[in-house]
Amino acid sequence: MPDSKTPSANPLFLREEELRQGIELLFFAYRDFTAEPDEMLAQYGFGRAHHRVIYFVGRNPRLPVSDLLAILKITKQSLSRVLSQLVQEGFVVQRPGTRDRRQRLLELTEKGEELERRLTENQRARFARAYRAAGADAVEGFRKVMLGLINAEDRRRFGSFEGPRAPEPARGQQEV
Amino acid sequence: MPDSKTPSANPLFLREEELRQGIELLFFAYRDFTAEPDEMLAQYGFGRAHHRVIYFVGRNPRLPVSDLLAILKITKQSLSRVLSQLVQEGFVVQRPGTRDRRQRLLELTEKGEELERRLTENQRARFARAYRAAGADAVEGFRKVMLGLINAEDRRRFGSFEGPRAPEPARGQQEV
DNA sequence: GGAAATATGTCAACATGGCTGACGTAAAAA
DNA sequence: TTTTTACGTCAGCCATGTTGACATATTTCC
Numbered sequence: 001m002p003d004s005k006t007p008s009a010n011p012l013f014l015r016e017e018e019l020r021q022g023i024e025l026l027f028f029a030y031r032d033f034t035a036e037p038d039e040m041l042a043q044y045g046f047g048r049a050h051h052r053v054i055y056f057v058g059r060n061p062r063l064p065v066s067d068l069l070a071i072l073k074i075t076k077q078s079l080s081r082v083l084s085q086l087v088q089e090g091f092v093v094q095r096p097g098t099r100d101r102r103q104r105l106l107e108l109t110e111k112g113e114e115l116e117r118r119l120t121e122n123q124r125a126r127f128a129r130a131y132r133a134a135g136a137d138a139v140e141g142f143r144k145v146m147l148g149l150i151n152a153e154d155r156r157r158f159g160s161f162e163g164p165r166a167p168e169p170a171r172g173q174q175e176v
Numbered sequence: 177m178p179d180s181k182t183p184s185a186n187p188l189f190l191r192e193e194e195l196r197q198g199i200e201l202l203f204f205a206y207r208d209f210t211a212e213p214d215e216m217l218a219q220y221g222f223g224r225a226h227h228r229v230i231y232f233v234g235r236n237p238r239l240p241v242s243d244l245l246a247i248l249k250i251t252k253q254s255l256s257r258v259l260s261q262l263v264q265e266g267f268v269v270q271r272p273g274t275r276d277r278r279q280r281l282l283e284l285t286e287k288g289e290e291l292e293r294r295l296t297e298n299q300r301a302r303f304a305r306a307y308r309a310a311g312a313d314a315v316e317g318f319r320k321v322m323l324g325l326i327n328a329e330d331r332r333r334f335g336s337f338e339g340p341r342a343p344e345p346a347r348g349q350q351e352v
Numbered sequence: 353g354g355a356a357a358t359a360t361g362t363c364a365a366c367a368t369g370g371c372t373g374a375c376g377t378a379a380a381a382a
Numbered sequence: 383t384t385t386t387t388a389c390g391t392c393a394g395c396c397a398t399g400t401t402g403a404c405a406t407a408t409t410t411c412c
Binding site: 015016018019020021022023024025026027028029030031032033035052055059073120123124126127128129130131132133134135137138139140141142143144145146147148149150151154157158159164 | 191192194195196197198199200201202203204205206207208209211228231235249296299300302303304305306307308309310311313314315316317318319320321322323324325326327330333334335340
């Protein structure tokens with residue numbers, strides 16, 4: 001009978017521990033990563049959902065609504081609530097697409113860009129600290145593991161590394 | 177004037193891109209990491225908050241309520257709602273502490289452990305795939321970066337590596 | 353031994369942000 | 383010209399976070 005008190009003698013225990021640690025790292029990292037931006041957003045009467053819209057619109061100017069929905073994986077009704085607010089309060093503008101005039105391409109206003117900068121600066125600084133403390137090789141490892149956690153459909157959003165061919169039922173998602 | 181169209185000539189652009197990629201990796205990974213457990217939980221009429229309680233109680237049997245609150249960083253009223261449900265429906269039991277009889281130490285029941293296994297198995301499998309595809313060195317790098325993202329107070333929950341001394345106002349958090 | 357602090361819980365009210373279902377309009381595609 | 387697509391809106395439901403006030407049992411401190 002294997003002795004569960006001596007983990008080094010039991011590779012299965014190690015593996016279990018290693019995997020649970022991954023789960024917990026992700027929980028704590030996400031919790032702390034979002035806490036400070038959440039506080040800033042509250043000053044504007046906004047929440048995390050607003051942040052996500054501002055971030056991805058800032059990152060992809062002239063983003064069609066359908067692409068934003070594919071990124072967020074929420075319903076258009078849920079998006080509508082926060083997006084209308086952002087448009088009404090002058091953080092985001094919608095412009096009809098030229099190729100397809102049904103589209104309403106999303107862009108940040110100057111005001112929106114300013115808020116985006118404030119929010120992203122916080123998260124960027126957190127990553128900069130973490131990357132610097134961990135070193136370049138660690139960053140490459142981080143990228144690889146994170147890509148492996150993401151469903152295959154969305155890995156192409158990032159660079160080269162493909163990640164595992166996971167047993168996930170492909171759901172036919174679009175690209176940005 | 178530097179040419180922003182040739183990123184390799186502009187280390188600041190590279191850095192910005194690298195950091196934004198980190199931000200996005202975290203968003204997509206968390207989104208996909210929680211999606212399948214969320215579906216399972218819905219079958220029980222539970223949500224992500226229930227999952228977190230089940231996970232951390234399973235991980236730390238005889239966990240005091242105060243410690244759970246320190247992990248989740250939510251109010252006791254918020255916790256109360258989901259915890260009472262879990263107790264009433266027989267997934268969690270509360271037992272008075274022996275050293276301090278004001279405490280109600282939390283434990284999973286057999287039923288609770290079963291649900292915990294189902295949920296964690298999914299997330300464990302996702303990590304196992306990602307770790308396997310990325311390799312052992314990458315996993316070590318992943319750990320380092322993730323630890324650096326987590327506020328200093330909670331890094332001690334994990335093993336050796338300390339991470340950056342960040343300019344964060346220490347808020348005096350307890351340990352599990 | 354009595355007062356204060358601590359661990360936990362509860363009620364009430366409110367906000368955010370998911371969801372579904374139903375329906376509407378303009379533009380593109382067949 | 384019909385159908386499909388992109389987008390939007392209204393209404394209502396649920397989960398999960400918040401604050402504030404208050405209650406109880408137990409421990410700790412003077």
